[in-house]
Every structure is written in structure tokens, then in C-alpha cells.
Amino acid sequence: MISDKIHEECGVFGLHCKEGAKVARDIYYGLCSLQHRGQESAGICVCNTAGPIGNISFHKDMGLVRDVFSEKEMEQLQGNMGIGHVRYSTTGKSCVENAQPLVLNYLKGTLAVAHNGNIINSAELREALQSEGSIFRGDTDSEVIAFQIAKERTKTKSVEEAIKNTVTKIKGGFALLVMSPRKLIGVRDPLGIKPLCLGKLDDGYVLSSESCALSTIGATFVRDVKPGEMVIITEDGVVSDESLCGDERAHCIFEYIYFARQDSVMDGIGIYEARIRAGRALARRNQVDADIVVGVPDSGITAAVGYAQESKIPFALAFQKNSYVGRTFIKPTQGERETSVHLKLSVLEPVVKGKSIVLIDDSIVRGTTIANLIKMLRKAGAKAVHVRICSPTFLHPCYYGTDIPTDSQLIAHSLTIDEICEHIGADTLHYMELEDLSEMTGELGLCKACLDGKYPLT
Amino acid sequence: MISDKIHEECGVFGLHCKEGAKVARDIYYGLCSLQHRGQESAGICVCNTAGPIGNISFHKDMGLVRDVFSEKEMEQLQGNMGIGHVRYSTTGKSCVENAQPLVLNYLKGTLAVAHNGNIINSAELREALQSEGSIFRGDTDSEVIAFQIAKERTKTKSVEEAIKNTVTKIKGGFALLVMSPRKLIGVRDPLGIKPLCLGKLDDGYVLSSESCALSTIGATFVRDVKPGEMVIITEDGVVSDESLCGDERAHCIFEYIYFARQDSVMDGIGIYEARIRAGRALARRNQVDADIVVGVPDSGITAAVGYAQESKIPFALAFQKNSYVGRTFIKPTQGERETSVHLKLSVLEPVVKGKSIVLIDDSIVRGTTIANLIKMLRKAGAKAVHVRICSPTFLHPCYYGTDIPTDSQLIAHSLTIDEICEHIGADTLHYMELEDLSEMTGELGLCKACLDGKYPLT
């Protein structure tokens, strides 16, 4: 909600049910539960596995899932297998041409692809494909992957093989759903940078970026798709191909810190609990004498609960969120009273008045929002504001699918922590230590390149 | 968000600034902060106090504030004084004819009226007005009040006098904003059933149903309007007429329990703190051995914080809300997997698994929602669910402007507390005791007719 945040790129959701079932509505609900991963465009593509090959219907447009689809679209999306996608554009323009799922018509029939992630060798692959005659309609790396699969497919015996060949060629973080006329296939990058999990319904199987979307449609969580694993779902059930799996792991640390919805479990780690532990770790490391612990809604609140548990400083709610403020909202004009943050968040004055406060947030990007909130707390009578951030300082760009701004816009790139503390108007400021990340995520192999500059892929 | 709730009727917001100022945008922001009080229709009416009499512009329509107004409407609403209204219909049809503010053209010029509340002698007044020739366009008690004021105005020397005469004739709970060509007047029912408060900007004064809307526009809280008081705001400042004020008080208890936004302070009581105290009172009265305390979002969470503080049982967040589910959402069809509550709320499984839980909610109306949530908690592995409700049992209808359903739909009307406990599937169930309400609101004179059947007006 607060705009000074980095964004996850996309969410994917796929469903394969028995013949005769209608999956569009469940994909719709699944996508709604993944909406936090992308709010720019949404799309669903379905197919009847029993029908003639190529019998695909799809609809996609710019906007939230609830605005892109109406009953009319639902009725036209008839099929027992399908994939869906919500998008936030980090590469490629924000336009309907780039909305997913991508649907391709090629020699071997039709292919629909939904992709979350970012490919670092996309430009080279694109060029190679173009020099062999490929013609693109949009400008995303997702289209490059889709084309690569289609190209491989003309040389292989099965779509699975084509996907495997593609996976060996693309470098980056990705969770990929591919729908061929009879199969729903999910594959995850070999380091597991991007999440993907498998769920089960009475009459079918689900693939989803996050487990939170499973419970929405009444599916049970089966397991995470392994890094490098390919899961093939057909009328006959689920088959797994682990031939590209390795031992290395580089799960994106920011899924745990901020991206994932906290009712998800990702690679064995419950997000809610991870954030609770992050709050506890912060509390252990940098003790402070304060009256209350509060979190910035929504993502800072869980860590604040953990901080409170560990520090024994009482947890409190200091902010009231106005959920009626939306995208169509009339913005204050410049020169008007500065009200924009107040519109979305208000301070609970009686809670903070005269209090020394520990304020928990998940991260600081540019520092504008936290500065504003601290000002609001002080205006409401806060005696002191001690800021604690559930992640180490942001210092490096991400090449794997999040929109971390250029170095120069990262406040930690140009200011020391003390300077940031002064800049945002906090009394004290502490970030989580790099070494404490293990308290949050245990022994999990992590990609934390944005924090330490060590990129798992080159 | 959860539909099994009673609703507040309306919110009003008025602003009088110096000549030349433009108030429409601030009224818009104010109404956004009062949107929780009414989501069916919204309207703004403004006027230039320096202009020719009758120079009024207004716009109103069905829908949320953010949908009813665009930049185009803002530009047409030119004026330094204005009133706004958000509506949830408890009397009268839900149609644009009944949207407020009501604008009247009569012998003495124009009059705009915004009303929150309900008049119990509305039918008699309406009939009397009709028999004297009044012709109504809608079917609300608000129109009756507006007409009564206009009628009185033709017999009095000032609009203030007309309002006073009207107030002596109408029985019920009301907060009323009246805009005449030069004056903004606010008046509150003599028992203070409905809330109204006064705020201050550098260049003007504000009247608002709740104080939360003041901070949104950068105004400071001055004080509550007294029960029975009339506040007259003109270019020269604020004048108060307390001639109809009495000593009796009957503030609506449900503002504290559920209606009001928790960053509001109402008649001296901070809503957030009141709910914290309610949670504490619950904890003191009915002790239970449990692992965690959780609240039903959004209104039960604050009380859960209080309960946790008092009981020393750790506070936790057990539910994840999906804020992307809106009104245009495609509903699950009957016969489909039952997913509707899951769409809006999911359980944080790792939090509740194997735990004995205290679940806090503000009230139980029909019992359907809480039953659903308990089922979800158990499915997620909760060992026990002890429900604690921050209000006594609902037993009686409200005649003053809330939409408590008929007796037969109130679960507490047909079942004992033990039976309700069984019905909703809880392990134990306790409501707040009537005598404990004073722990929440102190010595405040309350209307709690819906709980004890003692109606302050007859």
C-alpha cells in the first residue's frame, strides 16, 4: 500500500482437473489470493483436455483481477485445465501486449505460458531467436522464454523435453507454468530463487506461486516444487522430473521479509513465523527502553508482534489504515495541505501520546515513507521513536525479478545508518544484521545479493 | 468487511473556510475517512459565502466516495463552505433520490442538509407536513427534518431559530449539518446518541461525525459538540447555542464497540483505548487456559491486544485478510466449493496449529461468520477455540439509526449462550457482562437499549 516499497514481479496459478470440470473460477480466486504479487494486469487461459487440440480461450487486461474479469468472461472461459497470471512489470512495458498468460500458435499447436521472474541472459536469447527469424509482439523476457520453448519443441519429441532444453539455456530466477493441449507443466529455476508449490484438490492438482492461494480454493498443500524440478500434470496424475535439480539453493530473501503473504509456507518456512522470528532477532540484538512496540501496516505488524514477545515491551497498534483509498483516488494537488500519507494511514494518538516507541518496518528503500510516519508519530505526541528494520540495508540492484531502484535512489547507498537515522528523524535506527537472517529462515540457502552483493548467478 | 455485522447509518462532514478558499477537496478527504460509516452513496454540496445567495453546487451518487467523485466533479464544486455525507440506508430506499446532502429551494433561499441518525416520530412529522402541503421527493426521515427546518424558517427570523424549533419537535438520535447561504450549522440530539465534533484549521472550522476525519485534513480537534448544542460557524467564527442542552446522556454503545474508527476520540473516550479496556475486562472476567489470543479482523484485533495484555497469554495474528476482494467480486456459485469466507480471510495455519486459542470478536448478530471462522481455525489444527465477545448479547431492535435485524434473526434471541456456543462450534463462549461496559466507557451515559431493552426515548 505504501508506495516506497520494492515490488515482486508476478504471481502464477495453474489448475488441472478431471475432464468436465470448470477451472476458470478457481483460477480467478487463486489469482485474487496472489494479487499482492502484481496489480498491473491479470489474465486467465483455459483449455479442454478432452477437446480438439488448440481449443483454448483466454482473457487478459490491465487492472486488478476483480476488474479484469466479470461473469461474462467467466462464462466464456470453459475448460478443465488452465493457468493464470498477475503481473507487475519490472521488465517490459506496462501494456496489454505484455499481459500474461502468453498464448502462442506454432507448428506443434498452441502453447500458453505464465512466468514469474527475470532472466539475465534474456537479451542474448532474444537476439539469437530473432536472428533465426523469431518475431516478437512484446518486449518481455517472458515472451523470450515462451518462444524458446516453442522453438525447442519443434526439435524434440515432447513439450517436457522442450522445456528442459529451455531451462538449461535460460539463466535467472523463474517459476514457469506451461500449458500444452493436454498437459499442465510447472518448472522452477534450479536455485529456487522464485517460489512454486503443488497442491491437491479432490479432482485435480494445483500449481501456485504461494501456498496461500491453495487454501482459498480448498486445496491442500502437497509440497514445494523443488528447485530445478519439472512437475507434469495430466489426466493420469502428477509426474516429476528432477533431472535438472541440484543441491545449491538461493531462495529470494525478500519473499520472507516482504513479498509473500504471511499465510504462505515457502520452502518449508512459514512466512508469518519467519517474520515473528525476525522481530525477535531484532529485539535481542538492539535493546531499547521503550513503552510500546508498533509496526508499520501491513508488513511490519507481524515483526512487531515478535519484537514485543522477545522484548516484553507491550505490542500496540499505532496506525489506522483507510482501506477505502484506492487507485482512482483523487490526489491532493501540490501546494495543498500535505495529506497523502494521512489519507491511507492515521496515527492512533491516544496510543502514542507521551510514549517512547519502537517502530518496526520491513525495509527502507528511499526513506520517504518512514520519515513521514515518524513525523506523524511525533505530531501525535510520541516522546521517542526507535526504528527497527527487519532487513539489512539495501545496497545492490536485483537482476532476478524485483524492482529495486537504481543505486542512487537507495538511501543506504549514499548515507550511513547514522545519517539515515537523522534524515528520517528517528531517535535510534537499527537494521537487522546480515548474520541474523538465519534466525528468520534457518539453514535455508538464500539469495541476498541485494544486501551483500553476492549474486548466485553470473 | 464481514457481512454479518450491524451497520452505522451515515457520516457527516462540514467545512467553513475563509472567502476564497476551496473546501471540496478537503470534504472529499474527510468523507473518505468516514467511509466506514456508510458505503452506499456519497455527496458533497458547496457554496461561496461571498457570492450571491443560492449559489450552490453539489454532486451526489450511489457508490464509494472514490467512485462518485472524479477531478471533473471536484472542479465544479467551487466554494469556501460545504457539507458532505456518506450513507448506509437504514430507512428509505437505497437510491440516488435519497442520497445526501439534500438541497432545498424554498422561500428563504437554499438550504442543504446532511443527517446521520434516525427519528422515531418521523411518520407523524411527515404526515403533518404533508397535510400542510409539503411534497416529498424521497422517503427518508432526513427529508422530513430538512422540510421541517425549511417550514420553521418561514416563521422565524433566522435559520438558527428554525433549527432549534425543529430540534424540539424531532425525537431520535441525530447529528445534523445545515448549510444556509452564509452559515454552517451543526446540531446534535439532546441525548448525544449520535456523535459530532468540532475541529479547527488555520483558515476555518470543521464539523465531523468522528475526529478521525480531522487529522486526515490536518485539522486539530477542538471538542465534541455537546448533546443538544447548536454550533454556528460563519465568517466571524464559531458561536454556540446551548439552550437545548440537558444533563441526560445516551451515547450509543456500539460506536465504542464497533462503529467508530479506532483513531477517533468520541465524547472524551478514545475508541482504541476503549476496545483495549474491553479486551482486558473480558480477560479478567472469564479466565481460560490458552496458548494464544487472536482477534477477528479488523474490529476484534484491538480487543485481542487488550485481552493479551491482561491475561498474559501471547497475542498473535491468526487471520490474513485479502484487501483486493471488493464489491465487484465474482461470487462463488451455489454448489461450488464453499470459498466465500476464505476469499476475504485466510487462517495462518502455523500460528494456530495445535494451539488452544482465545478468539475475540466485537459482537455476534446471526452467528454465521463466527461459526465459519471457528471451522477454519479447527481445520488449520486449532486444539481449542474459546470465543470472547466484546459486547453483551444483542436482544433488542434499535430505533435510532442502526440496522440491527429483527428479533428473530438475532441468534441471542432464540438461543441461550450455551446453545450459541454449541451452534457456532466453540469450546467456550463468553460475552461481556452488561456491568463491565463501564470498564470500557467509564461513567459515560450510554444508550444500550439493544442490550438491555431500556430505550432512552419513547
Next chain:
Amino acid sequence: MISDKIHEECGVFGLHCKEGAKVARDIYYGLCSLQHRGQESAGICVCNTAGPIGNISFHKDMGLVRDVFSEKEMEQLQGNMGIGHVRYSTTGKSCVENAQPLVLNYLKGTLAVAHNGNIINSAELREALQSEGSIFRGDTDSEVIAFQIAKERTKTKSVEEAIKNTVTKIKGGFALLVMSPRKLIGVRDPLGIKPLCLGKLDDGYVLSSESCALSTIGATFVRDVKPGEMVIITEDGVVSDESLCGDERAHCIFEYIYFARQDSVMDGIGIYEARIRAGRALARRNQVDADIVVGVPDSGITAAVGYAQESKIPFALAFQKNSYVGRTFIKPTQGERETSVHLKLSVLEPVVKGKSIVLIDDSIVRGTTIANLIKMLRKAGAKAVHVRICSPTFLHPCYYGTDIPTDSQLIAHSLTIDEICEHIGADTLHYMELEDLSEMTGELGLCKACLDGKYPLT
């Protein structure tokens, strides 16, 4: 289509069918056929004559009939009797508050009113009503009439009597439809300034501003409502009250010249034929040597056909209209190539090249459009352009319900005919002579105050 035109104020349409019938859809189609009489707002109000009194539903909004109503609204408009209205505002603001039908709730129940026309003593009546306590919501004379009827109704035994009393008090041109719980009543001003006619369906009766709307719904034309006559339609059939009828007639000449659709028959005169005769009269009076006769679409074309018949000069189509240009059209920016008229009308170059042309239009208001068309004709190679106008010069304002602009904007007010001819760039220019109007409308008593300044009402 061309904006330099005067406008008719409104169209009304009412339908009373047997119990059980549903009239909303036919009223919708009827209003569509009257859409040329008003494009700003549209509304339908229906009622079940067999239901409880006051069981009225209505919907109205700004916009064209096709945009205001969807299937959803149609379904909610259940009733076997109803009235509809399309509006172009000549008095009162263009806003939804002023949209009709007006629906009133008063001592005697509900009353719906649809009105076409203008009352010249509206201000006095309004003041009188206000001084007796009436409170208006809008600022139209229609509301004044409706209120007057309601007021009279409280003193009379029937709504018919109330309407009659009202008719004796209001001065002006009007066609009025009034719907009481059991009756549909139509009344026309005693001079017949505004049109109204009666039609018949198998199961009911229709009242309509123009007969063209009758055939749309398959109704047969019965007769014009007489000036001053009141027609009362109930379950038992049609009753007529002629007690206010007189002998004087003052039918608005501009209905024949421009307002009415040419498939209508109005007070015995077929509009198409009247315009044919107008063209013939023009041809007889001012002979010219030319190659072709062409009309300005759409209203000038019929007169051009007549002119061609009389003069034996061949009729041709010289303009192509683009019917895809609508209200939402992006206007050319100032400074751009001047394309606005070309967007709506193009010249058929091969038709006009090297030709001497007689160009027929119905009237000249400001002269801008005709000047533009002449320029286009010349650019396409026309050798000469002889303009013939099917009406005498516009010199005086209209007080009875058309939006003739103020004197100073009427080109004929400041320029002589010769000067106008030069101003618009024509070779010759002739208007219809006042004395030739009788060739168009025969012995019909006419209001031609806008042409000769002789106002039938004072």
C-alpha cells in the same frame, strides 16, 4: 447534428395497459423515437395499477435513452402504466435533480409528472408556492407545475380537478403527462403550442409528444389531443374533458420547420409533406437558374426534394454524413487544421463540381454552419451557391420552450438579408416569406412570435 440550431425542450411518452402488462420496454422504445426532442437526460416511471397505492418505480439519469437504461433497469421497472421523458434543458440546470419524470410523495399519495414546454408565469407561481411553504429540489418550471397540481389535489376531489385548476393558473406552452396511482392523464395547453397525441394498442392507450413514436411500438394513431383538452386513461378506457378547450390556436411553427420528426403527423399536418410544400413555396417565390438542388442534412433534405419537384431543377445529394461522430468524439485542438465540420459532413465533390447549386436549409440562427458549408461547396468546385431558407428570419426570443438565443446572437437581428448573404458567402439568399407559411401549414393557427414578434400569450 449541426450545433448552430435551436432546440426543442423535451419529449413525453405515456402508456396505460391492462393489468399484468409490462410497459417499461415500450416506453423505452417510444422515448428512443422522441430522442430528437431532448438528449440531455431521460427517465421512466412505472406503476402497477392493481398494486398498493404508491408502488412506483423509476429510473432517470443524464444521457441518451440507450445509455441511461440497461436490461437491469428494465427488469426493475415493473408496471402496467408508466410515463417517460427525454429532456433538453432550456430552463433549469442540466443536472439529474431536474431530470424527469418528477416523482412526488404528498398527502394524497404519489404523483409522477412529465412535462414538455415552458411556463411564462413560473416565477410568480413558484414564489406563491414557496410563500405557502413549498420546498423545491430543482429549479425547473416543471417542478412548479407538479407542485401546483399536488397542492390543488389536497383541495379537490380528484386529480383531474387538480390538474384543471392548475391549467387555469399556468400560462405558456405545455404538454403534460400526470400519473396518479390509477390514472394516466395527458393535458395540452389551451392554444396547442406544444404537441400531444393519443394512440392505441390492443391492450391499452398511449400518449406521445409525436405520432412517430406510436408506430415504433406498433400502436395506431387515434388523434391529436385537443388544445386545452385533458385525456384521462384508466383501466376502463379513455375519457376526455374538453371544458378548458377554446377556439384559438397557436401551434409552434418550428415543430413543422425543424423540431418534429418528419414521420410524425401533428395537428392534422404531416411533417414530411409540410416540408415538401415549404420547398415548393420557396421555389415558386424566388426562381433561380441552377443545375441542382441540395439540402443540408438532415432537416433540409426534404424541403430540397420539394424545391426540386416545383422548380424542375434536379435534386441531388451533396453531403455525406458521418454517423460515427458522437459526443465522446475528440475535438480538434485550436490551431490544428480546421476539420470539425468536415468530420460530420463531407461534400460529394463530383456532384457539385462546376455546378450552380440551390442549397436548402431550414433556418439560420448564427450563420456559422451555413457559411462553413458554402465554403466547402466552393472548395469542391461549386460555381454558384444560392441559399434558400425554409423559414422567415429569426428576430425574436421564444418564451414557450425553445432555446432561441438572445437577440444579439441572431444574425438576422443585426444584419440585413443582403448583408447575411455576403457574410455567409452565398451568391443569393432568400428566406421564406411570412405570408408563405400558410402554404406549409394551411389554415392552422400558428405561434410565429419568433418571426413576427406577435406573442399569443402575455
Next chain:
Amino acid sequence: MISDKIHEECGVFGLHCKEGAKVARDIYYGLCSLQHRGQESAGICVCNTAGPIGNISFHKDMGLVRDVFSEKEMEQLQGNMGIGHVRYSTTGKSCVENAQPLVLNYLKGTLAVAHNGNIINSAELREALQSEGSIFRGDTDSEVIAFQIAKERTKTKSVEEAIKNTVTKIKGGFALLVMSPRKLIGVRDPLGIKPLCLGKLDDGYVLSSESCALSTIGATFVRDVKPGEMVIITEDGVVSDESLCGDERAHCIFEYIYFARQDSVMDGIGIYEARIRAGRALARRNQVDADIVVGVPDSGITAAVGYAQESKIPFALAFQKNSYVGRTFIKPTQGERETSVHLKLSVLEPVVKGKSIVLIDDSIVRGTTIANLIKMLRKAGAKAVHVRICSPTFLHPCYYGTDIPTDSQLIAHSLTIDEICEHIGADTLHYMELEDLSEMTGELGLCKACLDGKYPLT
């Protein structure tokens, strides 16, 4: 307007102006003038010839030009060169994926293509392209052409050469606009089945399906693009490549009969005059004793003027069109009074009553509409209705880009002319004789395969 018509496929419009100019708005106006050629989707793609290569912006969507574009889109379409397209789908689904212009990103940069027509060897070309690795997003022959050009481009030195290679491979009727980063190229099929013409502005050149769109933007008509000719427009002016031009001609006869707007001149023939001559030819061939000649709006009216001139029977307007009936119109429900044709067209009763009528229409496809109109004329009192059709009987499908329905739906396929006459309820019926077509279009080489089954391409 009347649905029982065959449809033209598309319209194209391109503009190349000097650097710094903005062409989007003029393309918008041009497309509005071509809207009669396609109402399903619309699109504009522009480019700055001075900017970096690939600097293209485009917008396209389902709907009319006026609905697809708003000021917001206009502002984003910055460029001094551009192409636009309006589409009616005869091949490919009616969906946004198939909307044009198509924009491709390939080895040589970007390419935008707008296409009117139909390729008969599309399936083979598509297959060949797919077997070489091409991946399609939609299912139109336009995409096939665009891909073929892109493929050729990788093997040639210029885009012109690539287009020429493509033109030698595709068989069918087409007018093609191709926009490369610096050039606007128009090409027409070697038989000239589809129209395309060149116009000139002070600061640039225009390519348009019809000349009517030139005058709309103030451009002058230069000439038709020759069949097989390629016109290359750059900053330096216009260059023509006639190397693929031949002598054979097969201009689509239905452009003259019905498709083209009558203010267009196409391959030397003015459409308006051609239709006048068609009417005259009809009159000469089959004389009849009648009182008036009337045309079916809009396309039959011009021929009726010609018929009247030749036969000396007076021309009249018999139908009133309601231009407010649009796509969003609420359709009559089955079982309701049959009003659908009456909504769009009404009969001018006084014109036809007691008259013997010659009724002119351009063609008969299924015969439903003409039957309805004859019934309406008789109901209005017509004594006799003699139908004359400005084209020979429809007997064969069209493969070049019009949507003539399958044989079995063509009334002339299963009934003799006498039987059709009886079926539609006419007194007499005559079609234009095949040999009389030359009276309409002179010596022009025509494709009249739909009439005589002689297909110019095989």
C-alpha cells in the same frame, strides 16, 4: 445499419509528415471517416522518424474509433508518422489479439502492419512459416503477411524488397500499410481487388483505403495506388515501385455497389455517380408505372435519385431513420411485439399511402430486411411495391475479404427471382443485369465472382 448486409473487412489509413509533426489526431479523424469499413476494433501506431529506431507507440482495442481513443491515448501517441486500422473480422476471431496495426519486434527492429483484405493461400503460408519456426499470437491472415515480410526482411537489403518478395508469394486481395522506423509503405494487390489511394498535405503524404478520408483531414487526393504498385513515403517524399504492376484488373464490384462511402472516388469512378448511374440503368431496363421512387437508407437512396431522374417518376423519402439506436440498445425480447426494424426505420406514412412505389436497395442477402420493409410500406397504405436491386443476384462466396455468408443462406441460391419476389412480398422484383454493371463502372476491370462465379485468382 440494417444487419442483413455483407460487410467489408477493414479500412487502413497512414500518414507521414515532416519531423516534429504529430499525426495521431489526423489518423484518428481519418479512421473515423473509414469507420463504415469496420466497427469491431480500431488501432493507431505512430513513430518518430527522427527518434531512435524502435521508438513506436500504439494503442488498439475493441470498439468504435470514438470509444477506443480518448485525449489520454492521443497524448501518448507521439510521432510524425503512423498507421491506423479499423477492423471487421471475416477471418480470425473478433478479439483484441487480432486488432491491428500489428506491431512486430524482430531482427531488423520494429515493423507495424495494417491490412485490409483476404489471402487465399494464408493456410499454406502459415504452415510454412510455422515449420520454419514462426510463432503466432493470433489467427489472422494479416499476421501471416506481417510475419512473411519480417522473414523476407532478414534476407533482403531493404524493407521494400521484403514487401515485394512477400507480395509475390501471397495470393488474394489486399491493401497493405507497412511502417518501418523511417518509411511508410503502401502496397496494393496486383489485381487491385482492394482499394488504396494517395493524398497530400502541406507537410506530408497520406495513404487511405478511400479518398473520403482525405478531405476529412484537409488533404488533397493525388491518385489511386496502382494495382501491384508499392508507394514508399519517406522524409524525402514519395517513390513508386511499379515492378509488380500488370495489366489485369479485378476491382471489387461491391465497393461501388455498397461498401465505399459515396463521397469517395475509387479507381477513377466516383461512388456517388456510379450509384446514380446504377439507378438509371435499373430504370431503363425494367420500366414500371409507379407514383414515387424511394430508396432503403442509407445506401439505396442515391440509386433511387438516379432511378427517379431516368424514369421521371418523382423521388421521395419514404423512411425515417432513428440515428439514436446504437449497439448498447436493449433488444426487444422474443414474444414481444416485433419492433426491431421499426426502431431503426419508420415509414413516412403520408408519403406512401395509396401510392404505387418503386423501392430501391443495393442488394439482397437473406431477404429478411427487405421483406420487413415491404410489410411496413404496405401497412402504411402502399398500393404496390416494385423492388429494384442495384446488383445482380448473389450466388457465390467471396474469398477476398467480404463476409458473404455460405451459399445456403443466400436467398438467390435456393429461390428463383420470382420466388424471391413472392417470398419478400413484392409486386415485382428486378435485379440489375450482369451486363448492366458496365453502365455503373464503365470499362473498369471488375471482380464479380460473387455474382458470376468467375474468380480472378485461383
